[in-house]
Amino acid sequence: MEALNKKTIEDIEVQGKKVLVRCDFNVPLKDGEITNDKRIVAALPTIKYLIENGAKVILCSHLGRPKGEYKPEFSLAPVAKKLSEYLGKEVKLAEDPEVVGENAKKIASELENGDVMLLENVRYRAEETKNVETFSKELASLAEIFVNDAFGTAHRAHCSTTGVADYLPAVCGYLIQKEIKFMGGALANPKRPLVAILGGAKVSDKIGVISNLIDKCDTIIIGGGMAYTFMKFLGHSIGDSLLEADWVEKAGEMMADAKAKGVNFLIPVDNKVGKEYDENTEAKIVNSDEIPDGWMGLDIGPKSMELFVDAIKGAGTVIWNGPMGVSEWENFAAGTIAVANAVAESGAVSIIGGGDSVAAVTKLGFADKMSHISTGGGASLEFLEGKELPGIAALMDKD
Ligand code: AMP
Numbered sequence: 001m002e003a004l005n006k007k008t009i010e011d012i013e014v015q016g017k018k019v020l021v022r023c024d025f026n027v028p029l030k031d032g033e034i035t036n037d038k039r040i041v042a043a044l045p046t047i048k049y050l051i052e053n054g055a056k057v058i059l060c061s062h063l064g065r066p067k068g069e070y071k072p073e074f075s076l077a078p079v080a081k082k083l084s085e086y087l088g089k090e091v092k093l094a095e096d097p098e099v100v101g102e103n104a105k106k107i108a109s110e111l112e113n114g115d116v117m118l119l120e121n122v123r124y125r126a127e128e129t130k131n132v133e134t135f136s137k138e139l140a141s142l143a144e145i146f147v148n149d150a151f152g153t154a155h156r157a158h159c160s161t162t163g164v165a166d167y168l169p170a171v172c173g174y175l176i177q178k179e180i181k182f183m184g185g186a187l188a189n190p191k192r193p194l195v196a197i198l199g200g201a202k203v204s205d206k207i208g209v210i211s212n213l214i215d216k217c218d219t220i221i222i223g224g225g226m227a228y229t230f231m232k233f234l235g236h237s238i239g240d241s242l243l244e245a246d247w248v249e250k251a252g253e254m255m256a257d258a259k260a261k262g263v264n265f266l267i268p269v270d271n272k273v274g275k276e277y278d279e280n281t282e283a284k285i286v287n288s289d290e291i292p293d294g295w296m297g298l299d300i301g302p303k304s305m306e307l308f309v310d311a312i313k314g315a316g317t318v319i320w321n322g323p324m325g326v327s328e329w330e331n332f333a334a335g336t337i338a339v340a341n342a343v344a345e346s347g348a349v350s351i352i353g354g355g356d357s358v359a360a361v362t363k364l365g366f367a368d369k370m371s372h373i374s375t376g377g378g379a380s381l382e383f384l385e386g387k388e389l390p391g392i393a394a395l396m397d398k399d
Contacts, residue, residue: 004180006395007171009046009147014055016113020143021046021173022160022391024152024375025061025079034078039152042375044086046149046173047116051087056111058142059083059091060099060119060160061150068126070097080118092117099125100138108142122160129158136163149173152376154391155383165394172395175375180392182351182372183319183383187216191316191349197308197339199224200322200354203247207254208385209321214257219264219311223300223324223335230255230267236289239273241297266311270301272325272332279329299325300335308335312342317349321381323356336360344369353380 023043028035043059050057066074080093092115094104099120107117119142122128127135136159140146146168148154153161154176164170186194196213198206203226213220222230225242232238232245233252258265269288273295274281285301286292300308312318320343324335337360343350344366352361353374361367374380379389 004172004177004184004392005398006392007398008177009049009171009173011398012145012169012171014050014053014145017055017145018058018108018111018143019050019055019145019147020058020060020139020164020168021050021147022150022153022164023059023061024150025059025076026063026152027079029078032078034082037082039375040079040082040086042175043149043173046147046175047083047087049174050147051114051116054113056108056113057116058108058111058119059116060122060139062123062128062153062160063121064123066121066123068123068128070124074121074123076118076121083116083118087116089116094119096120097124100135100142105142122158125159127159129156131157131159131163133163133166135159137167139164140167143168146170147173148391148395149175150391151176151179151374151379153379154376154389155379155387157390161391162394170395172392176392178372179374179376179380179383182349183374183380186317186319186349186351187384187386190216193218193315194317194319195219195221195311195315195348197221197223197312197318197320197343198322199226199324199336200356201225201242203229203244203251206322206381207247207250208387209381210254212384212386213319214254214261214263217263219266219315220258221266221308221311223268223304223308223339224322225297226322227267227300228297231288237291237293238297239291239293239295241273241291264311266307268297268300268304269307270303271297272299272301272334274298274332279331283331298329299332305335305338309338309342312339312346312348315346315348317351318343318346319351319353319384320357321352321354321384323360327356327360333360337364340364340366353377353384
């Protein structure tokens with residue numbers, strides 16, 4: 001599914017209807033305060049549309065992993081407060097350990113057109129992540145229409161993402177539309193050359209993405225800890241760098257596949273290596289075929305940065321997921337910063353996913369220069385793997 005052929009909130013009459021909206025309000029909390037509210041902000045367009053069009057809005061989400069039990073520290077109360085501020089009207093939290101208990105039902109039944117309420121954490125219920133029909137039916141019983149706008153959990157088949165769609169007319173919200181428009185567009189009909197930059201710790205996490213992208217990209221750039229598994233295949237000594245020994249052969253197969261398909265497949269030619277896995281460890285720059293025993297690659301080196309930046313400069317579309325090194329540490333962030341800079345300056349359609357690459361782009365103040373920053377880590381990876389996301393598949397097709 002590379003373009004969205006699903007009905008949206010604009011394809012259904014919502015006036016006066018009770019509309020259950022699955023959002024992704026899984027925000028980071030510290031001492032009960034939200035430390036980053038970008039997921040709440042991303043949900044606002046759909047909620048505002050529903051308010052303006054006279055719906056009775058019932059929001060729901062998970063938050064963290066309460067593992068099927070009522071645990072007050074996972075309450076969505078801070079989200080209700082933040083939403084009330086953003087919307088300029090009270091968003092009533094249905095405090096209800098059962099999620100859909102007497103309190104939630106009462107508040108839902110009293111909603112006026114344009115009112116908004118928020119159910120408690122759907123993962124208070126053990127059925128949620130098992131997609132058990134009892135809880136799906138309870139959720140559905142509150143409403144007349146279901147809207148899925150939780151892109152971040154669209155790769156999960158849970159009661160509140162797919163199960164409920166069996167019992168209500170189900171459409172998608174603006175956030176899911178936006179995610180699919182950018183990511184689907186980049187895969188189906190990209191402005192070329194299409195350059196994918198993949199980094200982060202593990203090859204095994206991104207193997208599906210690389211395999212799928214080899215058929216679509218003009219250039220694939222590999223950085224981060226996963227690059228050393230590719231270097232190992234080439235026969236380089238990689239010292240104590242990250243290695244997934246079980247994936248060395250597969251890494252070689254992917255490089256061969258890329259070559260056969262005429263894809264430019266770039267891995268680092270030099271590295272910043274450290275003595276220990278420590279932010280302030282002694283460090284030096286070495287070529288990729290010269291990593292000494294007892295040292296580990298923690299970032300790409302300056303020649304690799306130049307190579308990668310050159311490839312990014314001419315791109316029509318860039319898809320980037322994962323840092324080039326241990327970018328949380330200032331001493332090993334240069335590669336990720338160079339890539340972020342190059343993507344921002346490239347003028348390419350740019351789609352960024354994955355916590356660390358998004359953090360780098362945001363920290364450098366480049367977020368506004370990117371075409372699209374995905375709100376879903378796992379979901380965007382599965383989408384890039386070419387998989388169908390159950391939370392989207394469950395929605396009604398366009399006529
Ligand atoms: P991922 O979640 O797969 O995108 O990986 C992100 C993590 O990869 C970050 O925590 C980085 O610190 C880590 N990482 C990136 N490059 C390296 C490297 N060369 N060695 C060890 N860890 C790395």
